[in-house]
Amino acid sequence: xxxxxxxxxxxxxxxxxxxxxxxxxxxxxxxxxxxxxxxxxxxxxxxxxxxxxxxxxxxxxxxxxxxxxxxxxxxxxxxxxxxxxxxxxxxxxxxxxxxxxxxxxxxxxxxxxxxxxxxxxxxxxxxxxxxxxxxxxxxxxxxxxxxxxxxxxxxxxxxxxxxxxxxxxxxxxxxxxxxxxxxxxxxxxxxxxxxxxxxxxxxxxxxxxxxxxxxxxxxxxxxxxxxxxxxxxxxxxxxxxxxxxxxxxxxxxxxxxxxxxxxxxxxxxxxxxxxxxxxxxxxxxxxxxxxxxxxxxxxxxxxxxxxxxxxxxxxxxxxxxxxxxxxxxxxxxxxxxxxxxxxxxxxxxxxxxxxxxxxxxxxxxxxxxxxxxxxxxxxxxxxxxxxxxxxxxxxxxxxxxxxxxxxxxxx
Numbered sequence: 001x002x003x004x005x006x007x008x009x010x011x012x013x014x015x016x017x018x019x020x021x022x023x024x025x026x027x028x029x030x031x032x033x034x035x036x037x038x039x040x041x042x043x044x045x046x047x048x049x050x051x052x053x054x055x056x057x058x059x060x061x062x063x064x065x066x067x068x069x070x071x072x073x074x075x076x077x078x079x080x081x082x083x084x085x086x087x088x089x090x091x092x093x094x095x096x097x098x099x100x101x102x103x104x105x106x107x108x109x110x111x112x113x114x115x116x117x118x119x120x121x122x123x124x125x126x127x128x129x130x131x132x133x134x135x136x137x138x139x140x141x142x143x144x145x146x147x148x149x150x151x152x153x154x155x156x157x158x159x160x161x162x163x164x165x166x167x168x169x170x171x172x173x174x175x176x177x178x179x180x181x182x183x184x185x186x187x188x189x190x191x192x193x194x195x196x197x198x199x200x201x202x203x204x205x206x207x208x209x210x211x212x213x214x215x216x217x218x219x220x221x222x223x224x225x226x227x228x229x230x231x232x233x234x235x236x237x238x239x240x241x242x243x244x245x246x247x248x249x250x251x252x253x254x255x256x257x258x259x260x261x262x263x264x265x266x267x268x269x270x271x272x273x274x275x276x277x278x279x280x281x282x283x284x285x286x287x288x289x290x291x292x293x294x295x296x297x298x299x300x301x302x303x304x305x306x307x308x309x310x311x312x313x314x315x316x317x318x319x320x321x322x323x324x325x326x327x328x329x330x331x332x333x334x335x336x337x338x339x340x341x342x343x344x345x346x347x348x349x350x351x352x353x354x355x356x357x358x359x360x361x362x363x364x365x366x367x368x369x370x371x372x373x374x375x376x377x378x379x380x381x382x383x384x385x386x387x388x389x390x391x392x393x394x395x396x397x398x399x400x401x402x403x404x405x406x407x408x409x410x411x
Contacts, residue, residue, distance in 0.1 A: 110188045117289045120189050125216050127280035129370060130243055134279065136219025137161050137232070140173040140206050153402070157227040164231045168219075175202065178209045185216045195292045198299065199329075200312040207329035210275065211288050218279035225402040226274055229381060235276065235398050236372070237365050246370035247283055248276040249338070250379035251362060252331050265323055265332035268356035272334045274379045274399050282347055283371070287337045291329055298328075342368055365396075374398070 111123035139158060143150045162170040173181060179196070186192040192212065199205045210221040220232055236242050252271030253264050260267045277284060295312070302312055314321050326332040341347060342354035348369035359366065362375045374396070381397035 117189070117191055117292055118285060120191075121215070121285045121288060122280070124186070124188055125280040125285075127246075127278070127282060127285075129246060129278075131278055133242060133245075133276060134218040135165075135168040136217055137165060137168050137170045138173070138210070138213050138217075138219060138221045139171070139224055140178055140209060141224040142175060142202065144174055145172060154224045158224065160228050161222060161226075164228050168232065173209070175205070178206070182209065182212055186212065191292050192288070195295045198312060199295065200314055201325075203325055204314075204329045207272070207325075208288075208291055210272065211284050211291070214275060214277045214279070215281070215284040215288060216279060218277055220274070220276045222399070223273040223401070226379075227400040227402070228398070229383065229400060230398050232276065235374070235378075240365075240367055240372065244370060245367070245372045246278050246281045248372045248374065250274065250374035251359060251376045252380065254360060254362070254376055256361075263319075265326050266335050266356070268359060269326075269331045269335045270338055270373070271379055271401075272331055273401055273403075283337055283341050286340065287334060290333060290337065294328065294333075338371065341371070 111120040115123065139161065141150070141154065141158075145155070145158070158172060162168070182196050183193055196205060196208055196212070199208060214221055222228070235248055236245065249270045249272070251268065252273070253260075253266070253269045255264065255267050298312055314324055316324065323332075339354065339356075342350055345351050350369050354368060358368070359373055362373065364375065365378075366373045377394070378396050379399045380401040380403070381394065381399060383394060383397050383400065
């Protein structure tokens with residue numbers, strides 16, 4: 001009895017297990033059959049669609065994909081733009097910090113006390129021949145722009161320098177601001193400041209100032225009695241690279257008269273009422289050094305003369321005084337220094353003697369070493385400026401010079 005019951009229970013368990021397994025197999029077979037039928041139905045449904053419907057569906061899917069790609073590209077472009085803007089801001093900030101550091105280092109830079117005046121100047125402002133001309137225009141005048149004594153003719157010229165050269169920094173100095181600027185730029189070289197302060201007349205100080213500001217900062221210096229006819233970049237001929245030029249000057253006088261000594265110290269002279277120069281140029285360094293040395297000699301001579309006056313003075317009639325000014329700080333010493341530079345082959349790389357004859361009756365710009373010499377008419381043009389501002393068409397007329405004795409009698 002007991003044995004029979006055990007066998008009957010095992011039989012039932014087997015039957016139940018078999019039934020469950022059969023149900024699972026049938027269910028899986030049914031599901032697989034349904035999936036195949038569904039895929040087949042979808043395939044048949046798509047196949048049965050008209051062509052225009054299929055094309056529309058394809059275009060829809062393509063447009064959705066393109067839109068997603070465009071959105072992604074826009075996001076990448078915005079991130080890229082933001083990155084570069086941040087980078088540019090950081091670069092500008094670093095450049096400003098770098099300039100401030102260099103300025104501070106320069107202010108702390110002091111030449112050896114036992115160095116010569118030329119070495120001190122070179123130590124303070126070195127010359128880079130491959131640099132560009134700085135975009136500065138410097139002028140000086142005894143009256144400020146708002147002073148009613150500022151001659152309207154000179155005011156017009158001053159405004160035109162800025163108008164015709166919009167990318168340039170344009171500064172007008174008076175006697176006081178010029179003195180302050182020199183004390184700032186040359187505080188490490190007391191000989192420069194001392195010379196500037198003891199020069200007896202304003203015209204001497206302003207001549208000295210133009211060399212000093214150009215040596216330290218570079219750019220263009222233009223006397224107040226000048227009127228620009230063309231922008232500064234037009235001064236450089238098309239066949240000459242500005243990188244090959246260190247100074248641009250024009251002839252001031254070029255006499256063929258046998259009596260030229262009555263009106264001028266030199267038969268041919270380079271003008272210094274308009275100069276363009278790169279900072280640290282050797283010609284500027286030499287003219288500054290020679291003015292300092294000659295002023296020192298004049299002071300010693302003045303102190304050792306009867307009466308022992310320490311203050312320097314210009315004596316003689318008008319013509320004599322004019323000649324002395326030219327030799328002390330003006331066109332005469334400027335011309336001598338330029339010819340000295342030309343004939344020093346070590347610094348100029350000119351291996352033949354250069355004399356005034358090289359520039360006599362000059363009609364076209366001429367580059368000698370790194371100095372571009374222009375004809376008289378370039379910086380002292382005689383063209384007439386009409387009330388409407390029209391100017392005679394002359395490609396080499398760059399500046400009109402009124403040549404007024406504006407500093408005469410000023411001390």
